[in-house]
Amino acid sequence: METQLEKEILRGGQFLVKETKCEDIFTPEDFSEEQKMMRDSVIEFNDREIIPHRDRFEAKDYALTEEVMRKAGDMGFLGVSVPEEYGGLGMGFVSTMIVCEYISSGTGSFSTAFGAHTGIGTMPITLYGTEEQKQKYVPRLATGEWFGAYALTEPGAGSDANSGKTIATLSEDGKSYKINGQKMWISNAGFCQMFIVFARIENDKNITCFIIEKDLNNGITLGEEEHKLGIHASSTRQVFFSDTVVPAENMLAGRGEGFKIAMNALNIGRIKLAAACLDSQRRVTTTAVQYANERKQFNTPISDFGAIKLKLAEMATNCYAGESASYRAAKNIEDRIAMREASGNSHQEAELKGVEEYAIECSILKVAVSEDIQHCADEGIQIFGGMGFSKDTPMEAAWRDARIARIYEGTNEINRMLSVGMLVKKAMKGHVDLLGPAQAVADELMGIPSFETPDYSELFAEEKEMVAKLKKVFLMVAGAAVQKFGPDLDGQQQLLLAASDILIEIYMAESTLLRTEKNAKRFGEASQEIQIAMAKLYLYNAVSIVEKNGKESIISFAEGDEQRMMLMGLKRFVKYTNYPDIVDLRKAIAEKVKGENKYPF
Template structure:
């Protein structure tokens, strides 16, 4: 670990909402090491050769080819990037695991799902919660691709409420094994996995327990037929039935009743990696749309020259740029926290568990933001293609279908919206993030006389950064007042929480985009970053518009009379520009750059 990492202050998870971040302290793709750049190129080459070139095989539900590609990925070491060396892995940092996940996932949603299920929720629970004996026995085979893993949590009556599962684990009379009985559904990789992570309830325990279960049909394990899905068609998805399946007592994962905690922490990692998996997919959709728009002629001109198309292309590119900026900012924060914990004597297991858990708020933010961006991006891609976009002959149709699942798995976006605010409030209650004093300061400011003095916004991003600081006040105003009014009952006001969460999400994404661009302007010069500056300004403008809408919706849902008037006046003050950007000019500038480059070229 570098001395710089040890010495710099690493913001705790969620602290971005109450603290200012210096641009030098954010990590960007422009900071990739030479080793990471080489890994990126290796993964991209594999993706182009084995995945993208065989899109039709995935679309025709060739499950065998998905398994074949997974084995090839294992042979190249891509399944073992985050696994410690002593268990057959490459032991690369969290940023590198994000990078591999990003670039290996964009060729097919089917392969992306298989890869994510195996490396994340299939392998990771053992590396982070397994005993030494369990890790030595199972992880090397999973890391090499000799075995594949799957994760059995969801049941017909237990989806978002994961701890309500009915699958049981009963200890045998001689105390040597458990008998598992129950039904699991939507199990990715079920058709070719060798190992299941299974969650079941022992007796009347409050919480479920995790088990490592080898897939043996002669041990009471049967599979349902392959599910026929809207997208990710070659991802093996089956129901799994357990009928007196014997599991040795030594295959209990972690401690009895610890399964819910394992499941939730696995989802935290899965959420940020799902965001990564959507990033290069956006680039490929954007590139395909730009290529088509440059070539397709209507009314004797390429359609890229029409303002309506330019607007779509610019928004697609801007959202992708924001997603990349925010994802690697959070990934490096997690990596730094893990390294700091290891330096302070934590084991790899403890450090990674606590490191990721620390940034659970950011993981939920990214899951929501980027999964919705790839859906919107692919939808606009179809629109740019027109009637051709609706045809299976073009890649837009499958891109749209594959993108749709991203808003559902790893916790639905509705759940993650509420989790983001809920976890932030819990961190405040534990003293990890001081929300109370900043919220009180905002309340006092609302009661005071506003300052109408002019400010100097001559420096790059000076107004934008001032605006970000004021947008944080919007969140503190809304969340603080709502928490004070509803107290412990706040969780039941889901529409209010959703609005507050959208404000929180847009602040993190906009700030990350500005900080990345500011950092690169300082080291590369403004002349090389003119389009990135335009994207940062455009994203912030869109964020302000959304925050205005969601802030107003939230305020009028719980405040009345003079309190409501005061808060609405505060909202107007906190979201006001001194110099509004010309958004049409910004979109035109961005679109003309990507049109000239014939693709997205900002990473």
């Protein structure tokens, strides 16, 4: 661990204003032998217990979901992140990401049940519970003896989670609370034994969190199973509480601290949701190329057609980028936790603060990877053609299951606005210096651009310069927007959405370049030829997205000379000296995928 902590670990959001060396990031190629063994064990479990039973999951076989969850508990997968003293494996954050990633690719149904239990069902007690609460509940949850559910959302409280109407009333003797209210979209409600429930005490500003055991004789009523677009074997019900008595000692953390618990649970859930989408992308890409290699039209495998190669190349590239960014952030979180523990923080405090530090990156990853899996599944259907629209092929279910990922753990719209808002708040607290770099970009716009021919002899020299310029676009737009709107920036939602897309593409493109550069240095450039192509392709696509959103942002709030100057700056910042041959890059990537007959990276 000491070796890991010798490198500079950037704070959350600092990727925007500080250069990251490729040697300082973690990549999937850095997995330890223990992590590889865990990955292989989860893949074997997935292939044995989940994939062969897709039809039963699609037929809403909730008993099967519960049965496989218990088997996952027997394997230790439910307790990967739980400390050993509470019946778990006590593994690091990266290992928890690996399990979440590979166990989630069988069906969205199992992914949702697993994530709801291990994340928002178990984690609040592990991180906020008293010793008595942890000893009572966590071992049962870690082993699969009990399953947990998370009851936050209400009919009138979705994205505005703190506006819930569920009420907690203290008894006259102060020994218990009565809970009254309605919760909806509660995953695992049908077979769980315990709820994490959020309710308001009197007229408190913030909600409070309680651990409530599921006793149907204690005023708890379940609605019918919801009829959903996807995740069919995920038990999803409304839960009604009518004078449900909960002991006062089952309050989690303190009074009014429920909103804090909810937000921190969502931070962890967001990065784990990104992980849960990754292996699904691999499997969809593999299924698509296998069909494309077999399907012939005009006496030619459709994988030979340029239109199909384009799709395969983009599907593979986006997955590779998602892997790169997700494990970069996961290791940052793990290292930050280790630093805090080394400085004397408890494991609870270290993990809470470690994840909270990278809340911006968690939101970025949630948005980017959830949209990539949806696009991947959509293109998978397109490659299958008419057959892709049939329930007889796996693409149809993959597309339906992927759709929910853009909604839960906070909608992508909320997460986009959060990422920019949190960055601005970090800057105001002095955790990220945005003012200095933003002013430097403003000064640069007033200066005369350099006409020297740069030296691009090293790998990714121009690409890294391009990423630096994309950061200038964000600083230019965000700096001017903050100056213009000040505290009213939160009300400029369309501007925030555009700015967030710039921020997202910077992080994803830079992560992809850094991973590839690191591997090229240690394994040789020849071995990374296609990965280099993917990094260049992703960056090219990112530049186009940044240019579009930068222009939209500028013309939305700037006028006259300021607008003209900023648009000129944007044009300068998104211009390549040597444009990559995108068609050839896609061909090379697609040929690799086609030749391997799977996602091979």
